[in-house]
Amino acid sequence: MNTIPEIIANYQRIAEEGRRKLNKVQHEIYRTSTLRLLLFVTGVAGAIYFRSTGWIIPTCIIVAALLPFILLIKHHNRLFHRKDYLEKEIEINEQEVAALHYDTSSFEDGTEFIDPTHLYSFDLDLFGPHSLFQYLNRTSTQLGKKLLATWLNTHLENKVEIENRQEAVRELTPLLEFRQQFRILGLLHKGKAADENELKTWAGSPTVFRKRLLFRLLPWLAGGTNAICISLALAGILPVSVCGTVWVCFVSAGFCFTGRITKMQAVYGKKLQILATYANLLRLIECQPTKSPILNEVKAWIGGKKQTASHSIQCLSKLMNELDQRNNVFMYTILNGLFFWEIRQIMRIEKWKEQYASQLPQWLTAIAHMDALCSLATFAYNHPDYTYPCIVSHPFCLHARKLGHPLMHRDKCVRNDIDIRKRPFFITITGANMAGKSTYLRTVGVNYLLACIGIPVCAQQMEVYPALLITSLRTSDSLTDNESYFFAELKRLKLIIDKLQSGEELFIILDEILKGTNSTDKQKGSLALIRQFMTLQANGIIATHDLMLGSLADTFPDDIRNHCFEADITGDELTFSYHMREGVAQNMNACFLMKKMGIAVTD
Structure with missing residues (x-):
């Protein structure tokens, strides 16, 4: 390694x-x-x-x-x-x-995928500048970028599917040359976000010219008539001027269809040209030997060793390039007058569509999957110190040693453990401001997500049961919806309760719940909420400043464990170790920090 x-x-x-x-x-x-x-x-x-x-x-x-x-x-x-x-x-x-x-500024950050209402992506900073997506993203096509975002937004919850994804990523990880070729070819002629839908729309649209017998006969009629006239003229039977007149008539008739063909070319021409890039990518996939089930499935989508996809798309690309010759007025006039070349060419493209269009969405899906998988494999290649988690089948388990956040510098990242091995079970995290509680929650959440999308995690060792991840770390109010911060948080908590009551398996991460109400209400509501979680057989982590929540471990000694992040005050100095400790926090630092900043605090 x-x-x-x-x-x-x-x-x-x-x-x-x-x-x-x-x-x-x-x-x-x-x-x-x-x-x-x-x-x-x-x-x-x-x-x-x-x-x-x-x-x-x-x-x-x-x-x-x-x-x-x-x-x-x-x-x-x-x-x-x-x-x-x-x-x-x-x-x-x-x-x-x-x-x-740790400079990922040259990669697309997926800002367009930010969704404050998502179950976990907004809380874990999955999208946007300096996000996990930007750190992972090596996609070279819009298809792959969209799929990678989907994988992050909808993680796997099935042990076999995760292990199959892991196997595919493991297979691609050492194939640096293949992955770089795929990325380079995709970036050389990168498409736009709308390409996929527009290509699929074109593939599903009805033919215009081939469905009419007259249009199918016109090229043969024009070509045959011109051939006869030219032959008769060469034989001296027919004046050359008659050949010219016939040719001019066909040229003039061709203009009747030019407007419609020009419109079709303008709408789909550039979109179909991107298929030339896709043909190169498909050829790479076709020529690459594969072993894992997922990669074999990707190759099956494009015809496997038969190279159906790349060859077919190359043919379409050639037809589109030939159609572009109509922009050469001299060639266009001669060929159109001889045998309605323009109609003949557009019908050849329509024939291709009739033959292969139904397979086009599947080919695009194959490109998207390989592109996204190459991104995940590049992440694995760049992190040889990370480990593939063991996916367990019995609920619930989340056990990890030396867990760190992948976006924190490897030389500065303080690593901590987590150990949940039964259901129900909750960890309560107390501690001072800036001591590391929120960072720890995001570290757990991000690595849990990485494990559930099938790639290595920033940990020395990890076992995980893939339940649905759901968080409430930074609920925000909404002026447009006339929704208060507190009400927005209640909606998220209600969503969690509803999912638990419907039988869904969740892994819950909450940070300072019920922040939008007074301390008495908050304490009473928080205690009631955690008791309800216990009744509903839930698992998760809750970070809080409310030390009273630590008393729940006395009520549920086998199901709740207290941990804390302490701020150590020595003389006039405040230090943080960022190492998680057992028990309830003893030192709080709000008053200390206020005094340090010159804000008067009455004892």
Whole structure:
């Protein structure tokens, strides 16, 4: 297993190799451009110099210069594609080095997925700047980004599904080259958020031209008529002017359909071009050997070894590129007049849709899953010190040693344990301000979530039973809904009670419940709430400043355990160890901090 310094060195090595290759490609681009210019100048100069000898020699010179010139254009395009690839390769490896130093600003943060009403994502800072999503996200397609957010928002609750996800992530983790190729190809031509729905809409839309016999016959009718006229003209039977008149008539008739075809091309043309990128991604998936059930299923979605998906999408991409030739007025006019080329081409695209459109959503799903899985595998690769949790089947269990928050610097993160092995069972956390209670709750919640989406956790060892996670850490009021903070919190608590009463298995994390009422009401309500949790066979953690909640451990000695985070006051100094201790907190620091800040406090 690589260490983090070795992983950083590996990313730096790949970036440095990429820079050397890029330098060579840039020099070759310069040489190719120069050679193209020389060929062009030589061809023109030769044709001019030998123009007095007749047309044969200048023509031969132009052809001799033109053929290698065209080949160099294609070579030049390949070099530019290689240049773009290497630049992106350097960029993503530099990003990984920065990420391993906790700078994830170059990755998308998923702000659009923030939902204050979600069961846990808002409380655990899953989305937004410096979020867990930004830390995890290495998706290169909008499809994968959306799916990764869905996985975070809807974690798995089935032991077998989690273990299958773990197996897929384990398989992809050492495949650095594959994962980077997938990411680079996706980033080179990244689509937009609406692409998926619009592609599916196009796939489900009815055909316009192929469903009518007249349109299917028109290209054959025009082509046959032109062929007959040209043959008769060559034979001297028909005047050439008649051929021209027939051709012009067909060109004019073609304009009747141009508006409708232009509209179709404008709406879906660019969307379908993104399929060229998807074809490259699908080819990568098709060529990659797989073992785990999930990865085998992904390959099955796209036709497995038959390479049905990539080949089919390549064909569609080629058809769309050919349709773009209609933007060349000269070629468009000639071909349309000869055999209604425009209608023929759009019907070929419609034929493709009839044959493959039903499979397109499945292909997109395969790309999304591989993209999201590669993100999870990159997280696992970058954290060789993390461990895969053991998923248990008997409720309830959450046992972890040296649990830390993945977003806290590895050299500064203070790690703590958690041990819940029965149902019902609650841990109450008391402690002073800034002593670490809220951080501990988020640490537990985030690692619980990581375990339930099938990736390694920031812990030395962990066992977990995958119940539904639900939190109430930062309930906010709502001016638009005329809803008070206290009422919003009550709604969340009511939701928890309703789920428990309906038989759902929950893991509950609460921070300072009933903050929006007076201390007597708060204490009475909190004690009643926890007693109800015990009756409903619930599991969870509650952090509070109310030391009276510690007395519940006397009422439920086997089902409630007290822990605390202390603030140590020595002389005029306040220190925090951030290590969780057993029992109820003894030191509170509010008055001490107020005095330190010059705020008068009456003893």
